[in-house]
Amino acid sequence: MERYEERFLIAAGIVLLLFLGALAYSAFAMHIVLPSAHGMIHYSADRPLRLVLRKTPPFDNPGVREVSPGRYEVVIVAYAWQFVPDEIEVPAGAEVTFMGTSADVIHGFFIPGTRINTMLIPGEVSEFTYRFAKPGKYLLLCHEYCGQLHHTMHADVVVK
Amino acid sequence: MTPIVSDASGFSLPDDQRKVIRWNIYFGFAVLAVGVLFGLGQALNYAGVNIFQYYPGVRTYYEGLTIHGVLNALVLTSVFGNGFMALTTARGLGRPLNGFLLRSSFWTLVIGTVMAACAIVAGKATVLYTFYAPLQAHWTFYLGLTLVVVSTWLTSAALLVALRGWRREHPGERIPLLAFMSIATYVMWDVASVGLAIEVVVLLLPWSLGLVAGSDPMLSRTLFWFTGHPIVYYWLLPVYVSWYGMIPKQAGGALFSDTLTRVAFVMFILLVPVGFHHQFTDPGVGTGLKFAIAFLTFAIFFPSLMTAFGVMYALEIAGRWNGGKGLVGWFLRIRWSDPSVCAQVLAMCAFLLGGISGLMNASYNMNLVVHNTTFIVGHFHLTLATTVALSYMGIAYWMVPYLAQKRLWSARLAVAQAVSYFAGVMIFAHGLMTGGLEGMPRRTALSIGNYSLPSWHIPGVIGAVGGTIMMASVALFFVILVATILSREEVKIADIPFTETVQAPSQDGWQARLDWFHYWVYASIVIIAIMYGPFVMHHLPPMLSARPFTNY
Numbered sequence: 014m015e016r017y018e019e020r021f022l023i024a025a026g027i028v029l030l031l032f033l034g035a036l037a038y039s040a041f042a043m044h045i046v047l048p049s050a051h052g053m054i055h056y057s058a059d060r061p062l063r064l065v066l067r068k069t070p071p072f073d074n075p076g077v078r079e080v081s082p083g084r085y086e087v088v089i090v091a092y093a094w095q096f097v098p099d100e101i102e103v104p105a106g107a108e109v110t111f112m113g114t115s116a117d118v119i120h121g122f123f124i125p126g127t128r129i130n131t132m133l134i135p136g137e138v139s140e141f142t143y144r145f146a147k148p149g150k151y152l153l154l155c156h157e158y159c160g161q162l163h164h165t166m167h168a169d170v171v172v173k
Numbered sequence: 174m175t176p177i178v179s180d181a182s183g184f185s186l187p188d189d190q191r192k193v194i195r196w197n198i199y200f201g202f203a204v205l206a207v208g209v210l211f212g213l214g215q216a217l218n219y220a221g222v223n224i225f226q227y228y229p230g231v232r233t234y235y236e237g238l239t240i241h242g243v244l245n246a247l248v249l250t251s252v253f254g255n256g257f258m259a260l261t262t263a264r265g266l267g268r269p270l271n272g273f274l275l276r277s278s279f280w281t282l283v284i285g286t287v288m289a290a291c292a293i294v295a296g297k298a299t300v301l302y303t304f305y306a307p308l309q310a311h312w313t314f315y316l317g318l319t320l321v322v323v324s325t326w327l328t329s330a331a332l333l334v335a336l337r338g339w340r341r342e343h344p345g346e347r348i349p350l351l352a353f354m355s356i357a358t359y360v361m362w363d364v365a366s367v368g369l370a371i372e373v374v375v376l377l378l379p380w381s382l383g384l385v386a387g388s389d390p391m392l393s394r395t396l397f398w399f400t401g402h403p404i405v406y407y408w409l410l411p412v413y414v415s416w417y418g419m420i421p422k423q424a425g426g427a428l429f430s431d432t433l434t435r436v437a438f439v440m441f442i443l444l445v446p447v448g449f450h451h452q453f454t455d456p457g458v459g460t461g462l463k464f465a466i467a468f469l470t471f472a473i474f475f476p477s478l479m480t481a482f483g484v485m486y487a488l489e490i491a492g493r494w495n496g497g498k499g500l501v502g503w504f505l506r507i508r509w510s511d512p513s514v515c516a517q518v519l520a521m522c523a524f525l526l527g528g529i530s531g532l533m534n535a536s537y538n539m540n541l542v543v544h545n546t547t548f549i550v551g552h553f554h555l556t557l558a559t560t561v562a563l564s565y566m567g568i569a570y571w572m573v574p575y576l577a578q579k580r581l582w583s584a585r586l587a588v589a590q591a592v593s594y595f596a597g598v599m600i601f602a603h604g605l606m607t608g609g610l611e612g613m614p615r616r617t618a619l620s621i622g623n624y625s626l627p628s629w630h631i632p633g634v635i636g637a638v639g640g641t642i643m644m645a646s647v648a649l650f651f652v653i654l655v656a657t658i659l660s661r662e663e664v665k666i667a668d669i670p671f672t673e674t675v676q677a678p679s680q681d682g683w684q685a686r687l688d689w690f691h692y693w694v695y696a697s698i699v700i701i702a703i704m705y706g707p708f709v710m711h712h713l714p715p716m717l718s719a720r721p722f723t724n725y
Contacts, residue, residue, distance in 0.1 A: 050456060127614060
């Protein structure tokens with residue numbers, strides 16, 4: 014019986030290591046990356062975040078910009094309970110970098126059907142790069158509870 | 174064969190202590206009754222039906238969701254753990270506990286729960302059970318939750334005092350396995366609960382009282398998840414105590430290995446600091462740290478796979494002793510007609526799926542597909558709401574008769590209750606998980622929202638159907654429970670069920686060191702320092718800058 018015990022545990026360990034290997038491959042060889050630290054915005058109780066954001070590039074000027082041919086930058090500020098801007102248009106196949114942050118509470122930033130999924134935390138900058146392969150209308154929604162009208166907070170992403 | 178308790182011939186707790194434990198369990202189930210009422214509203218929400226407007230005393234969907242989470246996930250689990258682990262420790266060591274500590278623990282929890290509940294019902298704490306700053310609740314909410322945690326520490330103190338007394342009388346002996354498992358659960362929780370305690374006492378409570386101007390959203394949510402992951406061990410381990418220590422006996426068999434069981438519990442003490450895997454999509458946490466945490470999280474599956482082996486082998490021993498033959502024939506012979514066995518074996522089946530979906534959530538970049546979708550809700554209704562809660566019900570089917578000295582009212586209905594709950598949760602989880610993979614967000618009042626995707630409709634309806642079956646099944650559980658308690662038929666139930674192990678605990682060598690909890694706590698602190706030290710040092714002193722937000 015102890016022999017079975019030993020074999021089971023070795024097999025379990027091997028399976029877990031194989032899974033981890035697959036994860037490492039997807040992360041480092043296929044470059045499917047998670048959000049990470051992209052800088053902080055300093056504010057304080059006397060200098061509220063809303064006002065600081067108005068003077069902090071790029072969040073002083075939210076919107077869609079073509080930074081070079083085929084490369085777009087989308088700057089988004091989340092408020093309770095709307096995204097600014099709430100209509101975003103980008104071409105299919107272009108490399109789109111979303112830069113987002115929150116002006117008040119913690120919000121979510123999620124586009125179903127893509128791997129764009131990040132939190133927007135006051136004082137932290139979230140960044141995500143993605144290529145929309147197919148044209149169509151996508152839903153950008155806040156998927157973290159952010160108060161009374163959380164269920165109305167969304168934006169449209171149109172890929173042409 | 175070695176019994177897993179100190180005095181196998183018989184030991185009974187003093188009446189006043191048995192009474193405190195009974196009230197812990199009754200209060201826990203009363204809390205569950207309130208909590209699940211709100212669960213029904215959430216299940217229907219996914220099908221686009223808003224019944225929250227009809228709930229008495231509750232204004233919004235999110236207020237109901239806060240009650241559901243706080244009562245079921247935080248209060249029920251604490252009070253059940255307090256009562257059940259006090260009972261198993263006392264029985265394991267064969268000695269009474271400190272009555273003052275037990276009573277203080279119970280009343281602290283009751284006062285804390287009432288404070289938090291009042292704040293929520295008054296509409297001053299609609300912050301869900303994660304209460305992320307800058308959402309700010311009334312100070313009574315934070316103080317109430319603090320008292321709930323303090324009550325678990327008081328129980329922990331009672332267990333450790335009893336262990337010290339037992340060791341003085343039994344120098345050089347191995348701790349009886351039943352007591353070892355129970356005390357290990359609370360030792361793990363003592364380490365794990367520190368993050369939440371610091372978050373609430375240092376950051377949130379002074380902020381809600383207006384003593385400091387702002388909060389630090391990033392640091393406070395990190396401290397929350399420091400405890401927020403291992404809190405699931407705290408929910409699960411009392412159930413493991415039952416699965417390892419009681420179910421083998423109840424099913425008609427015995428547990429095989431003493432050592433393997435202890436190693437599994439020690440691993441949970443070591444693997445506390447993995448909370449960052451709840452923050453895989455957070456900006457402000459580096460990908461290197463996230464990958465290291467994914468690695469450590471996978472290590473936790475090891476003790477759970479050990480449990481799968483150890484408990485399943487115990488069930489096979491039971492099935493074969495009961496006359497089961499062949500490769501799978503033993504599975505049909507494990508006393509399914511005993512509702513306590515039936516409920517808990519079904520809970521184990523749910524844990525297979527719950528464990529696999531947990532592995533998916535923890536899989537680093539795969540988290541991008543499921544984070545904050547209803548997939549997560551499906552996952553933790555398989556784990557917390559079934560593995561744990563259905564096991565609680567199964568445990569109640571012997572423990573309430575034992576504590577009240579009454580006969581269980583209708584074992585047959587109790588079996589039907591366990592089976593229907595299992596069926597309900599399978600349907601519910603299927604709906605929510607498929608919806609989640611289509612991007613259906615969790616924690617969102619979709620029934621009154623202004624957006625939706627067509628692919629969410631069918632999964633939402635399936636979720637609502639499953640949730641309704643779960644609700645009906647829980648109602649049946651309460652009928653059985655109340656009928657048992659109110660029954661006039663008193664019976665004498667002398668002892669609790671406990672198993673024997675085929676392999677005795679070794680008296681020397683490395684196995685004996687498994688009992689030295691302080692070693693494992695030091696080792697755990699070292700791992701915590703490695704995983705959390707750099708991040709926390711970087712965020713000290715906290716930036717008290719975010720203004721409170723109370724628009725909920």
